[in-house]
Amino acid sequence: MCAVTHPLLLGGDRAATQLCELGVQRGGVLLVHASMRAAGASAWCMTEALRRALGPEGTLVVPAFTPENSDTSRSYLERVRGLSEKARAAMRAAMPAFDPAMSPAPGMGALAETVRQTPGAMRSGHPQTSFAALGPAAGKLLTGHRRDCHLGEDSPLARLYETDAQVLLLGTDFDSCTAFHLAEYRRSSPPRRLYRCVVASEDGPHWWEYEDITLDDSDFGTLGNDFARARSLEVRTGHVGSAPSRLFPLRAAVDFAGGWLRAHRTEG
Template identity: 60%
Template sequence: MSPVSGGTELTETQLTQQLTELGIGENGVLLVHASLRSLGKVEGGAATVLRALRRALGPDGTLVVPAFTSDNSSTSAAHMERVRGLSDEARAAFRERMPPFDPATSPSTGMGILAETARLHPQSLRSAHPQTSFAALGPHATKITDDHHPDCHLGEKSPLARLHELHAQILLLGVGFNRCTAFHLGEYRVDSPPQRSYRCVIRRDGRRQWWEYVDVALDDSDFATLGTEFERAASGTTAVRAGTVGSARCRVVGFVDAVDFAQEWFPGHRVVGR
């Protein structure tokens, strides 16, 4: 799969072929993390990439993207950075203006243009978690997005657990294992995972209000190292397939393989109570 060179733009047909050669399973379920910029020039941009992914998946395939939001949370890293250096008064005023989560209209933040394009597709369904929602297109979209509990970011009552049940694949398109959300499900599946409080603004009974809840303390700071060790352990198997799509270095990863490896890896590599 050689990248398109020079000023030539990638077409939908070329992308579909390259994605298929990379190992995306026809009529399967695919969780996508992508950097569109890494692909190079694409004729038609994000909409073309989305169509190519759906063509590679086939008519019975299901595409899933993260549609996370941080703009409505006072405990997210993005929010902490945004209010850094503000006075107490300015910080309070900023939080008063923060919008409540609305699954129909709230844009994802930091997920990339492909994820937003998928979320905005007229047939897309979105899970209801106010901070870590997912959007899905295809026959399994309802199963994946339904019943995402508001106090469970990425555990057993989230789309990640449904993706594990469905033996999904993960596409890391121009991004590394540091973006591999599936590893978080492994955090939930260790014995007695550390927990923390989260706070976000929601709309309930027509009213804007703050809501605080306790959930597993999510930590992706070691995902790059975890991914390197997972890929090394998976050498010679189909758990990780690497290749190129356009100009982007990519991996197709077995969801169950990634989660199960992470679950076994965390206890020996993280300090208790981290």
């Protein structure tokens, strides 16, 4: 419990109260996408606030994605744009293999990194789209994340759907709403592509290529805004710290996204 004598911890008490008022379910499961800059709080303090709002029976989940070890990821392609073939080869050679215990997820933000590194946290085993979690349901949610299934039925997203988890966008927009990707997998014939990344093995790091669906978040902002308008009673809004935030049921978001994608995207 945060002591009220410390100003940063006092902010955590305020954030925990805001989270409860927003509707975070005590004892529930919560998937969080967060911007600590928008919240005006430390990641450690916000992690404690989230855990207090959820209570000891609740489970906190964050994305811990690692596009840094792939030469097919958007971030890699942006980094090597304009580089020579020699420079690209040097960058590929320096990529470390994914290690669930050690690989950082810098692109996921300070809160996700704090949760990932908190003693007792668990992490799923996908070398590109792992999730980290704290709480009694972490093992059930993260176990069985198949390496050739980024965000589909054999990923933590499907387990979150089954547990009727909530999603919190804390200072972030719908374009970062990972849950919508599960609806992409549930289309009748989603387009597919090849992915490559560095993975560990008994013989050392090696490149692994696999096929999965083509993930596309380019229209998630529009999708999310339509979801918020259509399901306004289920999308709760308020501030956490100083960040405008949205809280909603993951299952409702995925179900809405399924219909929206059928109406707005051409099948594979």
